[in-house]
Amino acid sequence: MDVVLLARLQFALTIAFHYIFPPLTIGMGVVMVFLEARYLATGDRIYEVAARFWTRIFALNFAIGVATGIVMEFQFGTNWAAYSRFVGDVFGSALAAEGIFAFFLESGFLALLVFGWDRISPKMHFFSTCMVALGSIFSSVWIVVANSWQQTPAGHHIVPLLRDGRPLVIDGEPVLRAEIVDFWALVFNPSTVHRLVHVWIGAFILGSFFIMSISAYYLLRRRHVEFARRSLEGALLFATIASLAAVVSGHFQARTVYRYQPAKLAAFEAHYRTGPADLSLIGVPDDAAERIRFNLAIPGGLSFLVHDDFDQPVVGLDRFRPADRPPVLLSFASYHVMIGLGTLFVVVTLLAAFLYWRRRLFETRWLLWVLVFAVAGPVIANELGWVAAEVGRQPWIVHPPVAWTEGGDLVVGPDGVVSYDESLGLRTADAVSPAVEASQVAASIAAFGLIYACLLAVWLYLLDKKIRHGPEPLAAPDAAGREGVVAVAARLQDHSDSLTGSAES
Amino acid sequence: MDWATLCVIWFALEGVLLTGYAILDGFDLGIGILHPFAPKTEEERRVAINSIGPLWDGNEVWLVTFGGALFAAFPEAYATVFSGFYSAFMLLLFALIFRAVSMEFRSKVASPRWQRFWDWSFFGGSALATLLFGVAVGNAILGIPLDHRGDFTGTLLDQLGPYPVLVGAMTVALFAMHGGLFLYLKTEGAFQARLRDWMWRSWGLFLVTYMLTTMYTLVEVPRATANFEHWPLAAAVVIVNVLAVANIPRCLHWGRPGQAFISSCVVIATLTLLFGLALYPNLVTASNDPANSVTIFSAASSPKTLTIMLIIAAVGMPFVLAYTGIIYWAFRGKVRLDEHSY
Numbered sequence: 001m002d003v004v005l006l007a008r009l010q011f012a013l014t015i016a017f018h019y020i021f022p023p024l025t026i027g028m029g030v031v032m033v034f035l036e037a038r039y040l041a042t043g044d045r046i047y048e049v050a051a052r053f054w055t056r057i058f059a060l061n062f063a064i065g066v067a068t069g070i071v072m073e074f075q076f077g078t079n080w081a082a083y084s085r086f087v088g089d090v091f092g093s094a095l096a097a098e099g100i101f102a103f104f105l106e107s108g109f110l111a112l113l114v115f116g117w118d119r120i121s122p123k124m125h126f127f128s129t130c131m132v133a134l135g136s137i138f139s140s141v142w143i144v145v146a147n148s149w150q151q152t153p154a155g156h157h158i159v160p161l162l163r164d165g166r167p168l169v170i171d172g173e174p175v176l177r178a179e180i181v182d183f184w185a186l187v188f189n190p191s192t193v194h195r196l197v198h199v200w201i202g203a204f205i206l207g208s209f210f211i212m213s214i215s216a217y218y219l220l221r222r223r224h225v226e227f228a229r230r231s232l233e234g235a236l237l238f239a240t241i242a243s244l245a246a247v248v249s250g251h252f253q254a255r256t257v258y259r260y261q262p263a264k265l266a267a268f269e270a271h272y273r274t275g276p277a278d279l280s281l282i283g284v285p286d287d288a289a290e291r292i293r294f295n296l297a298i299p300g301g302l303s304f305l306v307h308d309d310f311d312q313p314v315v316g317l318d319r320f321r322p323a324d325r326p327p328v329l330l331s332f333a334s335y336h337v338m339i340g341l342g343t344l345f346v347v348v349t350l351l352a353a354f355l356y357w358r359r360r361l362f363e364t365r366w367l368l369w370v371l372v373f374a375v376a377g378p379v380i381a382n383e384l385g386w387v388a389a390e391v392g393r394q395p396w397i398v399h400p401p402v403a404w405t406e407g408g409d410l411v412v413g414p415d416g417v418v419s420y421d422e423s424l425g426l427r428t429a430d431a432v433s434p435a436v437e438a439s440q441v442a443a444s445i446a447a448f449g450l451i452y453a454c455l456l457a458v459w460l461y462l463l464d465k466k467i468r469h470g471p472e473p474l475a476a477p478d479a480a481g482r483e484g485v486v487a488v489a490a491r492l493q494d495h496s497d498s499l500t501g502s503a504e505s
Numbered sequence: 506m507d508w509a510t511l512c513v514i515w516f517a518l519e520g521v522l523l524t525g526y527a528i529l530d531g532f533d534l535g536i537g538i539l540h541p542f543a544p545k546t547e548e549e550r551r552v553a554i555n556s557i558g559p560l561w562d563g564n565e566v567w568l569v570t571f572g573g574a575l576f577a578a579f580p581e582a583y584a585t586v587f588s589g590f591y592s593a594f595m596l597l598l599f600a601l602i603f604r605a606v607s608m609e610f611r612s613k614v615a616s617p618r619w620q621r622f623w624d625w626s627f628f629g630g631s632a633l634a635t636l637l638f639g640v641a642v643g644n645a646i647l648g649i650p651l652d653h654r655g656d657f658t659g660t661l662l663d664q665l666g667p668y669p670v671l672v673g674a675m676t677v678a679l680f681a682m683h684g685g686l687f688l689y690l691k692t693e694g695a696f697q698a699r700l701r702d703w704m705w706r707s708w709g710l711f712l713v714t715y716m717l718t719t720m721y722t723l724v725e726v727p728r729a730t731a732n733f734e735h736w737p738l739a740a741a742v743v744i745v746n747v748l749a750v751a752n753i754p755r756c757l758h759w760g761r762p763g764q765a766f767i768s769s770c771v772v773i774a775t776l777t778l779l780f781g782l783a784l785y786p787n788l789v790t791a792s793n794d795p796a797n798s799v800t801i802f803s804a805a806s807s808p809k810t811l812t813i814m815l816i817i818a819a820v821g822m823p824f825v826l827a828y829t830g831i832i833y834w835a836f837r838g839k840v841r842l843d844e845h846s847y
Contacts, residue, residue, distance in 0.1 A: 060609065066562060067605040071598050073572050077587025078594050081656070084587075088580020089806040093813050096577040099570035100821035107566045108828035111559030112835060115845050119835055163803050170654055177580075179807040433588035435657040444595045451599060455606065462613050 006441040007079040007432050013445065014071050016383055017452045021065030023382050026140060026200065027207015027238075028058050029133030034234060036126045050227055051129075052117065053471035054211070057463070059114045064459055066107070068452075079441065083397055083431035089179045090156050090186055091146050098142035106135030137200070144199055148192040150398050151389070152260040153178070155185030158424055176423060178398070190260055194253040195389075201246045202385060205345060206378035208239035213375035214467055216368040224470050229362060232371075236361075240353045243345040250342065251305065257392075258306050261399055262315040262410060263324065263418075264392035267331035269302050277302035277314040285332045290317075315410045321417050326394045334387040341381040348374055400425030511811040512801045515578040516785065518818065522574060524777040526567035527638075528683075528770050533557040533564055535684020535707075537604060537631020538677060540624060543685070543703045548842070549696045550624065554608055555846045556691040559836050561608070563829065565601070577814055581655055581804035582788035589649060589657030589789075590641060593664065597637045604630030612847040632677060639676030643669030646722070646729050646783050648790030651797040655789070668721055675714035682707035682753070683773065686766040691840045701757070704765075708753055715750065728790065729783035739782050746775035 032054050039047035073095070076084050084091075109131040112120060116128065149156075160167035160174040167174040180186060212235045218228035258265045270285035270292050271277050279301025283292035300310030307314070317325050348370060355361040362368075393399055400420045403411040413419040506514075536553055544550040557564075576583040587594055603626045611623035647668055650659040685704040689697055722729050733739050749771040756765035784790070788804050791797035805811065 063562075063605060063609040066565075067602045070565075070569060070601060073569060073576075074587060074594055074598060076576065077572075077583045078591050079588070081584035081588035084576065084580055084584040088576055088583065089810045092573070092577025092580060092806060093810055093817065095573040096570070096814050097817050097821075099566065099573040100817060100825060103566045103569055104563065104821075104825045104828060107563040108832050110562060111832050115559045116835060117845055118843060168654075175654070180810050180813070183809075183813050433584070433591070433656075434654070435588045436591045440591050440595075444591075447595065447599060451602060455602075458606070458610055462610065465613065 003436060003438045003441055004429050004432050006438055006445060007436075008428070010079060010441055010445045010448065011075060012387075013452070014068065014075065014448055015386070017456070018065065018068040018072055019383060019386060020379060021061050021068065022136070022140065023199075023203035023206040023378075024061050024210060025058060025065055025207075026133075026136045026203035027205070028054060028061070028210065029129075029136050029207075030204065031207055031211055031234060031238065032058065032129050033126075033133050036122075036129050040122060040126055046226060046230060049471050049473075050231055053227070054231075055113060055129075057214075057466055059110070060459070060462060060466070062106075062110060064455060068455075071448075079433055079436065080397075080431050081433035081435065083426060085161075085175075086177050086426050086431070087150075087398065089177060090149060090153075093180065093183065094142045094146040094149075094187075098139050102135050102139035102142065105138065106132055109135065140199055140203070141196060144196045145187050145189075145192055147389075148195050149186060149189050151195075151393060152189050152191040152256070153398060153401070153424075154189035155180065155182040155187075157181050191253075191256050194249065194256050198246070198249045198253055198385070201242050201249055202378070202382045204238055204242040205246060206375075206382055208235040208242065209345075209371075209375045209378045211235040212239060212371045213373070216371035217467065218470065219362055220365060220368050220372070227471050232361075233356070236349065236352055236356060239345070240349040243342070243349045246342050247346065250339070254305060258314075259404075260402065261393065262402060263317065263320045264326060264331070265306075266315060266317045266320075267326040267328050267392050268335040268388060270328050270332045271302060271314060271316045273318050274316040275313045276300055276311050277306075277316070279305065280332075280336070282336075283332075285328045287328055319410055319412055319417055324395065324418065324420060326392050331388060331392045334384040334391065338381050338384040338388060341377045341384075344377060345374075345381075395427055395429065396425050397428040397431045398426040506808075506812070508805070508808040508811070509802065511808055511815070512805045514815065515574075515805070515811055516781070516788075516801045519571065519574060519578065520777060520781045522567055522571040524774050526564070526571055527773045527777055529564035529567055530561070531680045531773055532684045532687035533561040534604075534631045534635045535680035535682065536688055537627050537684070538635065538681045539685055539688070539703055539707075540628045540631070543688070543700055544696065545699070547620070550620075551612070551842055551847065552692060552696065552840045553688060554611070554627070555842060556688055556840045558608065558847050559832065561605075563832060565605075574814070574818075578806055578811060579788055579799075579801065579804040580806060582799050582801075585651065585655045585657065585789050585799050585804075589651075590644070590664065592661050593637055593641065597634055600630040600633040600637065602630075603627075604634065608847060635677050635680050636673040639673030640664065640669040642676070642780055643672030645789065646672075646726060646780070648728070648792035648798075650793040651789065651791040651799070653797055655797065655799050655803075658793075668725065671714065671718055671721060675711065675718050678707055678711035678714050679773065679776075682711050683766075683769045686753075686762060686769050689762045690766060691838075693839055704757060705754075708757075712750070726783075732782050732785055736782075742775050742778050742782070746772060746779065749775065 032051055035047050035051040035054065038044070039051060109128040112125065112128040113132050116125060120128070156178045158176050159179050161177050162168070169175070211231055215228040215232035215235065218224045219232065254265060254268075257268075265271075269277065269280060270283070272290040278295075278297035278299050280292055280295055280297045283295035283297070285291075286293050303312045303314055304310050306312070317328070348367075352361055352367060352371065355364050355367065400422070401424060402418060402420070405411055410418060536557055540550070540553060544553045572583075575586075607623040607627035607630060611620055611627070614620075643666075644664050647666070649657055649663065652658050682704060685700055685707055689700045689704060692700060749768045752768040753765050753772075756762070756768060786800045786802065787798045788801055789799040791799075806814075
């Protein structure tokens with residue numbers, strides 16, 4: 001296999017595994033801030049118990065997120081050296097800002113969050129929780145800025161690379177790179193805001209579904225009932241709002257995609273021929289026949305989404321050379337499954353919210369079972385969102401601009417297809433490291449596969465152990481009467497517990 | 506500020522980040538290296554791990570920021586180094602992953618077999634990562650074959666010559682000593698007494714590898730000392746370095762472990778400075794043709810990016826130092842195991 005495909009596979013494997021954790025920590029971080037704020041405001045110990053329990057789970061997720069995150073930073077240089085040389089000047093500032101503003105903040109205050117319960121005051125602890133939550137949100141800002149720049153570059157110009165004051169020429173061609181012109185135009189490039197909002201919403205959905213899953217499990221097992229009810233209530237509120245917001249945010253994002261990357265939207269919708277476009281709900285794209293098999297579609301739906309008009313033409317894949325088209329099947333499938341899952345989140349959360357309002361949620365056991373397993377949905381939807389974003393950008397790693405006429409038509413060449421300015425973008429095939437051989441990448445993929453499979457197994461095992469162990473029983477002096485002597489004794493016996501709650505030998 | 510000055514400032518700031526990383530992560534890597542030898546009981550092993558439990562993650566961020574800043578300030582060097590040392594970097598990543606999760610996973614199951622497994626994984630990850638850092642430094646001083654574009658043209662075996670391996674061994678001994686000194690400050694009683702022996706042993710091992718490396722460098726690597734002719738004052742760095750190395754046994758003998766640890770920090774800082782002096786103005790030296798070397802000027806980003814990053818660093822670094830101060834203050838003193846410990 002060639003080194004480009006292997007490098008892409010390795011990136012896909014390592015980012016897919018890593019990306020289970022950041023949305024979880026972002027989403028859970030916000031919920032932990034909420035719980036500790038409630039504790040400080042009301043003094044109700046159950047919120048403290050809840051915050052301590054979720055912090056232990058947060059710490060485990062965070063550790064794996066950090067360990068797998070360093071891989072991503074190194075991988076730009078190891079596997080994508082040509083890309084790093086091309087984008088370093090623009091991409092680097094964002095990454096350096098991420099390191100200085102986000103990673104130090106997170107890692108520093110995480111120590112106080114996890115180990116500091118009995119060393120610092122509750123207010124200082126709350127402050128640390130806020131800083132960790134803020135740090136995780138900061139880090140998402142900078143990485144999404146960098147990725148959005150690859151989708152819709154702005155605030156830069158492309159210039160020859162100078163060596164001793166003269167352009168460096170290799171094989172008769174000057175070597176080009178992107179250089180920054182306007183920092184804020186780069187940060188707020190056309191897709192940053194929409195994509196960042198969508199990423200945050202995705203994280204909130206995952207974080208709240210994760211908490212709902214564990215809480216619903218306790219309710220079904222009739223354990224830690226009060227704790228589980230409070231956690232489920234809070235998480236359900238977040239999940240319902242976020243699920244509805246995702247639909248709106250996704251819609252705005254699709255329009256930006258059409259404006260700057262029309263080939264990508266055409267691949268998402270398998271829209272082969274330019275003209276009024278249907279919105280396919282279910283189907284299987286067939287590249288050879290250039291149509292969708294088993295298609296169930298809303299007539300004119302895509303035209304309406306893009307133009308607010310059912311009859312307006314939408315640019316199709318026929319306006320692009322075959323070599324400039326993204327892979328349709330994978331783009332279509334990942335995009336549609338993500339949207340299907342997003343719709344399910346709305347249905348499930350609205351139903352649960354309705355039953356909660358009718359005071360029947362905690363007795364509706366089938367729905368609680370649905371909530372226990374529903375956490376898989378947001379994990380898959382978050383992953384597929386990125387698959388769609390990255391596969392839909394192909395064959396480019398840095399997407400060159402497209403031009404539109406005043407009348408809203410795509411500017412095409414005399415042959416009827418878009419002719420991209422190759423010097424303004426970078427093809428994925430040209431972005432890999434010349435010094436790295438396929439055998440090296442194959443070996444590292446095998447090693448990552450093995451190590452990540454073990455990590456996943458250990459993570460799930462420890463998560464299961466912590467969930468079975470559950471939160472500490474309430475044992476404050478004022479609660480002792482209510483809780484009974486047994487609970488206090490149990491807590492005293494539990495004193496050898498480790499950070500994340502399992503007994504020590 | 507003119508572009509050449511900015512390039513030199515960023516070269517110096519990369520040096521600061523690398524020094525910060527080597528001093529801070531140096532002691533927690535060193536504790537990992539001593540882990541199978543110095544602690545004898547389960548409680549001692551827990552004390553050792555918990556002495557760095559709240560600190561190692563923040564320490565490692567210095568490496569992440571060093572890498573990010575290299576990418577941003579010197580993208581050409583970042584691309585050359587990371588792709589040229591592909592296999593070494595992959596091994597380093599695996600080592601760092603195992604080390605990180607070992608500490609987190611180890612305490613979660615009360616089975617001796619489970620704990621032994623993660624103990625050895627903690628040791629292996631720490632020792633391998635340290636060795637690889639040293640090997641990388643050795644190769645950087647020697648130089649590697651590069652083509653006209655700056656891409657590495659050699660093989661993995663080219664990177665495992667006697668000199669890089671010797672520098673790697675010296676780094677392992679140095680960090681073991683540094684970690685032992687730190688752990689000594691955080692412990693009491695029998696464990697602390699045993700650590701005293703390990704500090705002496707690792708200091709002795711460091712002294713041997715340090716002298717061998719110095720001799721090898723002076724005889725075989727003329728490039729490493731060429732800059733001393735331009736800046737005779739650089740000799741002061743060497744003198745401070747030697748005095749700091751000699752001060753460690755003196756402090757140990759007189760029972761001043763705090764001063765010994767500070768001396769060990771000075772040893773690391775001056776060695777990093779000497780590494781920078783050996784490299785300048787190159788970031789990656791081409792061993793085949795000096796014209797292909799990646800220098801700080803041929804590798805740098807535009808003046809605009811370097812200026813923006815300088816602003817980011819000026820705004821961010823005081824915060825970073827403040828958090829680091831808060832964390833080290835909150836976890837000062839001897840290790841106490843409580844219900845939140847590993």
